[in-house]
Amino acid sequence: MVSVIKFALYGTLVEVQELHVSAASLERQQIFTKVTSSSLGSDRLGQAWTDQSLAGCGLRCKEKYGSRCQTFMYNSNTGLCTPGSFLKSGTFGAALAPSAAVGDLFAPFSCDTSDGFTHVISGTLAACIMASNFSLNYPEAHALCLHLGAHLFVSRSMQRFNLLPPMIKYVIGLTDIAEEGKFVWQDNGETIIESFKTSLFNSGEPNDIRGEDCVNVRVTGSNHIANDYPCDTFKHRFVCERSYIRY
Structure with a gap:
């Protein structure tokens, strides 16, 4: 360690x-x-x-x-x-x-701050992110993050979402595009833990009501901040995340 x-x-x-x-x-x-x-x-x-x-x-x-x-x-x-x-x-x-x-x-152990990325801290948590001030649909946001050597922001705890600016709806790196109902994290392909999924999504979500395979979040300081939405139809702001430079 x-x-x-x-x-x-x-x-x-x-x-x-x-x-x-x-x-x-x-x-x-x-x-x-x-x-x-x-x-x-x-x-x-x-x-x-x-x-x-x-x-x-x-x-x-x-x-x-x-x-x-x-x-x-x-x-x-x-x-x-x-x-x-x-x-x-x-x-x-x-x-x-x-x-x-x-x-x-x-x-x-540093954050590559080119292209608008910055090092952010919340309590004992830290990340190297770029929070956009413009909106894209999921395929566009996903492709742009990859182009910048990053991936869409992921979080396996409610606390880590506090790294994001509050009260703004962001696309994150969580989808069930590959298999309906099986939401996986974009960074490593792991399936979201069911108990965390329950805490993360708003009541009645995800519901796939319009073929909704992508996820957005609005950080409010509480649980139940996520909804699923159609990947290609709607555009939201997004957050790209880079790995830290390690030795």
């Missing part, structure tokens, strides 16, 4: 499943994750110090070096914390990879 942490605004620390670093002086949040490749490393920015936690190590690196702190190394056994510069790969990266004594290397 990847060791990761979260820094909230102005240096408040919260331990979660991801590491978000932000501060008053930073406009863009960064997510850090443990690098597992032995061919990746970074130049040291200065002398190492001892810190009581992974969170403290990363936060002090950012406080001390600002945007120059692009990586850091932490030994959870000794507390040794080493500030690092940009991640390097290949021969140079392998030569700079940390030893066991130095500890694990942590590097940015």
Whole structure:
């Protein structure tokens, strides 16, 4: 399991499943994750110090070096914390990879923000998304997301829908196009869990009343936010989702 942490605004620390670093002086949040490749490393920015936690190590690196702190190394056994510069790969990266004594290397785990994509956070959840300000039917939205190296937004929990702007109807990556009544997620083809389907859809939905095989949602802060609708006929705004860049 990847060791990761979260820094909230102005240096408040919260331990979660991801590491978000932000501060008053930073406009863009960064997510850090443990690098597992032995061919990746970074130049040291200065002398190492001892810190009581992974969170403290990363936060002090950012406080001390600002945007120059692009990586850091932490030994959870000794507390040794080493500030690092940009991640390097290949021969140079392998030569700079940390030893066991130095500890694990942590590097940015980032959102490709080209084409209007942005990193959004809700509680402990995060996503790299582009919420459209125009409407398309499902085939058009699906094709555009694929063209952008993404897929239509998917969510296997009600909480994750809070990543979307509220009170706007969006197309999502859930359909029963292949088999009537069997709704599957576009990202991996998994069938929606029946209990979650019950929570997700409005009362009496999905009903396929007009050959409705696609799904839209309107985030309202409660359950029962989805309806099925005809894929080709109606146009809605949509949300594309990209995977994070990992190491």
